[in-house]
Amino acid sequence: MKNAIAAFVVGLTFSIGLVISGMTQPQKVIGFLDLFGSWDPSLMFVMVGAIAVHFVTYRLIRRRKSPLLDETWHVPAKKEITPSLVVGSLLFGAGWALGGFCPGPAITSLAAGQKQTLIFVISMLLGMFIFRILDKKMKFQR
Amino acid sequence: MNQEWINALIGGVIIGLSVSIMLLMNGRVTGISGIIDGLLGPTKGDSLWRLLFVAGLVLGGVFMMPFKPEAFVNTVSTSDLTVAIAGLLVGFGTILGSGCTSGHGVCGMSRLSPRSFVATITFIAAGVAAVVLFKKLGVYL
Structure with missing residues (x-):
């Protein structure tokens, strides 16, 4: 239960960061990706700010034997660069450019109750579901 | 630095702190x-934290809307x-590629x-190329 409350606080603060940063505005996302047009570099600073903080905190936190509310760490340790990693990221990048939403900002934008945001989120869930079905047959090496 | 860049930086710092809470508390x-x-x-036993995280993501939006x-x-x-189509690509692509902007772009890059380096460079490059293509095709009306 405590870990769920922690996750709630993380979701809440994360989305506040998203709204302040501009990530919930698809026009700004597409402007950021429009490198060869009217490029809007502002969203680059979201990554700069987030990584600057977490680069340091990650190292400090991982000095501990375990997290505060769990016995073990659940941080991915995989190192191989697989075709799935690259193809998946290519598809994600194309979808990101097409709708101007990545998963987090799309969920946060549901707060405004717009039809197209809802269409995006439902389609995203469907895409994840389709992956599950295909994965049963194809057994992707992710 | 204009105001939008500063807001992006502040928002980024909040996101960086937020993912640090997740790591410190839940090790995730x-x-x-x-x-x-x-x-x-x-x-079993692995859904409540996920649900509350998603609820937090929406409620944060509700909270910020007046501001x-x-x-x-x-x-x-x-x-x-x-x-x-955009939603389908994002849903399918992020799971095949084991992550999105938060998992690869923020958490993975930080460690x-x-x-995550390969994924982040790939999805940004794909996004840049896709915008060029979509503008030519007149996808953005």
Whole structure:
């Protein structure tokens, strides 16, 4: 239960960061990706700010034997660069450019109750579901 | 530095702190696509934190709306079908690629994960190339 409350606080603060940063505005996302047009570099600073903080905190936190509310760490340790990693990221990048939403900002934008945001989120869930079905047959090496 | 850049930086710092809370408390990476995907094939005892995380993501939006209403205005004019295709690509792509902007772009890059470097460079490059193509095709109305 405590870990769920922690996750709630993380979701809440994360989305506040998203709204302040501009990530919930698809026009700004597409402007950021429009490198060869009217490029809007502002969203680059979201990554700069987030990584600057977490680069340091990650190292400090991982000095501990375990997290505060769990016995073990659940941080991915995989190192191989697989075709799935690259193809998946290519598809994600194309979808990101097409709708101007990545998963987090799309969920946060549901707060405004717009039809197209809802269409995006439902389609995203469907895409994840389709992956599950295909994965049963194809057994992707992710 | 204009105001938008400063806001982006402040928002980024908050996101960096937020994912640090997840790591310190639960020992987890804040990978939003993965957290959502875990709800589609739930395992016992592993759903409540995911649900509350998603609830927090929406409530944060509700809380911020009066302070920054312009953050909830989507001025990109596309058809419903285009938005649906975008959602399918994002959903399928992030799971095949083991992560999105949060998991790879923030958490993975911060711990210098080679997989996350490759993923982040790939999805940004794909996004840049896709915008060039979509503008030519007249996808953005």
